[in-house]
Amino acid sequence: MVPDHDGAFAPTTEDAPSSSGFLDDGKNTIGSQLASRLREAIISGELQAGSKINLDKARKTFNVSLSPLREGLARLISDGLVEFEDNRGYRVSSISLANLEEITTLREEFEVFALRESMRLGDVEWEGNVMRALHRLNRTERDAARPETLERWEELHREFHLTLISGCGKPILLHFCRLLLNLNDRYRRAFLTRTSGDRNVSQEHSEIAQGAVARDLDYACDMLRQHIHRTGTNLRKHLATKGIL
Amino acid sequence: MVPDHDGAFAPTTEDAPSSSGFLDDGKNTIGSQLASRLREAIISGELQAGSKINLDKARKTFNVSLSPLREGLARLISDGLVEFEDNRGYRVSSISLANLEEITTLREEFEVFALRESMRLGDVEWEGNVMRALHRLNRTERDAARPETLERWEELHREFHLTLISGCGKPILLHFCRLLLNLNDRYRRAFLTRTSGDRNVSQEHSEIAQGAVARDLDYACDMLRQHIHRTGTNLRKHLATKGIL
């Protein structure tokens, strides 16, 4: 038997385009479904940061047994959204200013590096994917009054950033970036209902994308770094407003 | 209740110095113990890369029930040593030339970045830890004839590299570096029984450490990068010898 040989950190089935019309959404087992629901619950803030997760209550809330619940939680640990301690159980990872700052710093390092590699190695297919992701994002309205538009926008925004770096040919790096994006999104969903007035985010995305497909390495990387940095600065302000250290 | 607030990716209890004389080695639950044993089994090559992990057999081998077995395996997924697919089970992550090259590249980027941050932010305590880790490593003999010395050396080597970057004040980054080191160690344990003749590894470590505590950023970073690079090159040759693509 020849192993598939995707290597470690091959992209998980999550958020695959799901091209087949069948109802196979890659979330077969209860454990998988739970992982998704819990992830969404944490990123959206439904499960408060830092709070303990009582297995018994969660079991009743989600109407499942312990085994798949632990299974699901275990996956969120890989995502950095949940922490675990022997005999003490699970808790939602805390948020803090230091944590946000680290995430921002690391995104500036990792994501920018991944973009550079993508520009160096990406093929035409990748270019096309970038332009499509950009278009879909910029065509999607973000109306603070309607939460469902926010969620949709977040999804496409995440997709855009991941697509940008998807050409780098480095599964482990992509995995790291995906984690950082997860962690970052929790802050954004919690604190940014609307983008600050002095930014034109659509334009920022366009500049990055256009620089990327034009293979203007330094320009695109610089734009991305600034983009990430600005988001970090914005979020930091919002955290300060709410008195979070 | 005030949350401990270590933030995501706070260092796990693994390989803590275990200062207390008590038999509490932080591996309380069967799941934890299994995770350690499995990790060791994978890194040492006892469990072949790419091979499927049959839950039933593993259950009998380790004489445990399914729940803790899954628990343990789940943790190794976070470590990148095990892959999982719904309804298809677990398998040991494959090794490949591409995978090794990515690990090496990422170590050059991120471990070096972490070292730079450590030099920028580390305190005297950190400096002391570095010198101690260096001393212990260099004083430990590595005799290819006696496997137990190799294991001991690997442990101290790992400890040295982690200590070098432990002052960076960035838990997530440390977590990533720890993973990369894990993945890298599997290659070394599998392919390097002795260091290639043209290297004086002890001296390389000394140069890095001394540059680090002297806060000679560029020098220390450069030495570390070369050190990682050389190891990568060596391993690549050994992989080629064994016909691994």
Add this chain to the structure above:
DNA sequence: ACTATCCAAATAATCGATTATTTGTCAAGG
């Protein structure tokens, strides 16, 4: 009043058995 110790309730971990899914094999049809 303060600390330490012991109990009971709450919670996490584990087990053995059951259910669901996948995989390999073989026969029927093209």
Add this chain to the structure above:
DNA sequence: CCTTGACAAATAATCGATTATTTGGATAGT
């Protein structure tokens, strides 16, 4: 001869019950 479908064996996922650990509170001793 190849493909397709059905079946059976192998394997993974889940459940409900049991066991072990932690936590909070009451009690006794200083």
